[in-house]
Amino acid sequence: MIDPKTLSGFRDYLPATMIPRERIVGCVRDVCRSYGFTPIDTPAVESLDVLLGKGGDESDKLVYRVRSAKAEKEEAGLRFDLTVPFARFAAQYVPQLGTPFKRYATGPVWRGERPGKGRFREFWQCDFDTIGTTSNAADIETALVINDLFAAIGIDRFEVRVNNRLLLNGLLDLYGLSDRAVPLLRSLDKLPKIGRDKVAEEMLKEAAVTADQAARVLDLAETTGSNEEVLARVESFFAGAPNDKAAEGLRRLRELLSVANAAGVPDGRFRIDLSICRGLDYYTGTIYETFLTDLPGIGSVCSGGRYDNLASLYTKQVLPGVGASLGLDRLIAALEEMKHPLLGGATTPADVLVVQFDAARLGDYQRVARLLRAAGVAVEVYPDAKKVGQQLQYAEKRGFRVALIAGSAEFEQGVWKVKDLARREEVAVPEAEVVARIKASR
């Protein structure tokens, strides 16, 4: 007998988690499509050359190697994110597909890291990007998609924090520190975790700035207040020393707020937060992070930003773009912790169980089930003619809402017993009214 178990760091999705996961991925698809993002898919297995493009010990260590029984010419590995495969894809097909090109992709990625609480070696990402344009319209749309996505999932208490790297870059210009941007960003990224003093200390050490310069950068990042107050404060930093980068950053943030307002996004949904910067030097413009109001500590559940060039490793064509990624497993963990109704515990996607009271009547049971299915109601017919009590127990355990029961007495009268399983109420309903009755009771 072989021990039935998953490998360390890998996990199964049981119905109670898979039903909401499928619903969330469905929302990603629906919302992305509603903005004209098109789906693409790339293989899980890519050549190691493509995956390790940038080199670097870290990705080399985390990439799973793949080989077939035959010796292949090329070494292969499992993708560790959806960005590298998209960069390869864009280099290969954008000449034929044209720009602007807007795509979304959802699927698993693999990282050979030490597993931990909520950290798996195989986990899902949901990415969407617009490439081939530097227009702020695409940056604004990215924020709108994030807003619509969480609304579609059924979460209304969330905030999208927005920043623009150009503001910080402008400030660094002012102080002649532009060459120190990368280490400064890396330190700044740790602000929520290690606090102002430790970040300042690190900036002195890693970016060789003065204590005063570190303080100015931190003052900018820690500016608080209403969106207008924060933007006014940034302007005051540059009073008397006009800077093109900072001006463009301000223009883009202001346009984002005004278009969101014109389009009808609720006030307060987008908040300018100059402290968010994403550690990666890959990002060059707008930055997004998304926090759940009731569980900010879990960190950003949807993040991204604008970049100058997606695929420089694979093509000479410059492909600027903007995009974001939903951390599906982190979001599900958050919803579990918040006891959100989405993770309500039902282990069936169906509403109605048709009890198999009389095996000879299977045709009738499937007939009424098909009527309901045609009306958009999901229905399971119990496969065995077991005792009714046993079938109703099964229905309650799985989380069905309604049971339909009919034996010879009901068939003679042309009715079905419609049993509300939560209220434990039962009424006899003429067959012609069953669909309407069940749809109305939802």
Added chain:
Amino acid sequence: MIDPKTLSGFRDYLPATMIPRERIVGCVRDVCRSYGFTPIDTPAVESLDVLLGKGGDESDKLVYRVRSAKAEKEEAGLRFDLTVPFARFAAQYVPQLGTPFKRYATGPVWRGERPGKGRFREFWQCDFDTIGTTSNAADIETALVINDLFAAIGIDRFEVRVNNRLLLNGLLDLYGLSDRAVPLLRSLDKLPKIGRDKVAEEMLKEAAVTADQAARVLDLAETTGSNEEVLARVESFFAGAPNDKAAEGLRRLRELLSVANAAGVPDGRFRIDLSICRGLDYYTGTIYETFLTDLPGIGSVCSGGRYDNLASLYTKQVLPGVGASLGLDRLIAALEEMKHPLLGGATTPADVLVVQFDAARLGDYQRVARLLRAAGVAVEVYPDAKKVGQQLQYAEKRGFRVALIAGSAEFEQGVWKVKDLARREEVAVPEAEVVARIKASR
């Protein structure tokens, strides 16, 4: 510069193929859910012990090995189908989840085989199964799901061929050949490919039967006629020699036809075909294969059957069941060959392109887009204020149906120009009527 390409045998899904693939997988989900099948997911990576359970050189050769940079204790590989992981899953969780258990699963599987036309090393499967019951109600439902699935996809010219292994087993009992079932089935499975004579020859050689016995088996398999004629002919085989297996096989096929009829499945959708048997000895009862009327030569696009025990390698609990698997890539290849409208070539999932005529009006463009999105119409706003002609060219190339255009003249009058891109007709429509006009023109 790294060459941007996929590994041999692997492929990307570009928008024109990915849009229909997503639609088909969506149909699998919707139809399975409408019958109460619940989604589950298992990791792509499993321990080699689990994957190679049965041993056998063939699976050993086709399984991709996976390893991380750290030496792990356990050897790992990529799943080569969705059945082995489901068997492992069932052994692990059915004690807690209970039976009957109905699940569907969709996702990629990997096989290290020589790639060829339409044969890839990574390809998608869509499986659904009902386990923990021997009831014919589950067998019948499997056929109903296959029927509803193809109807949902938008294919109406197809046929589900149904057989039951018990008929052949009954015949072999009659001739005292029960121990020869496996080699006989393997030969019979080749009937459509190599023809009657070669199959008979192989049966003599591989199953050590007489020419007369081979002829009787082939006579049964090649019985043609209406469903009732075929069933009557089977009965005649057993006239005077009653056989329990054959009687149960006949009862199950007859009940399937009568329930399908009662439930309202179109006549002729299910056809008894005694020649289909699936080569695997895993199947023990009802057998399903699905053929496209306009392209039968591509083979079965959805196949499955009843089995006595799913997970004997991983648990002592006996788990009988029935299920089927949609060959997604084969179906897409068939639809491409048939020039089915599903593969219509549009590379955008959106209907409407809002032209960005005046960059200062982005708020208005996103406002009208949100009105349409709220009404279920997918809308892309062009990201740059390029020349209108260029934007319309883009819209036609991607396959948008309608363009919405407005500049200062239109904003003054409160109208939008609605341009039908196929008919090249343009009308000015008051903003309040835009949604209704575009929804009506679909």
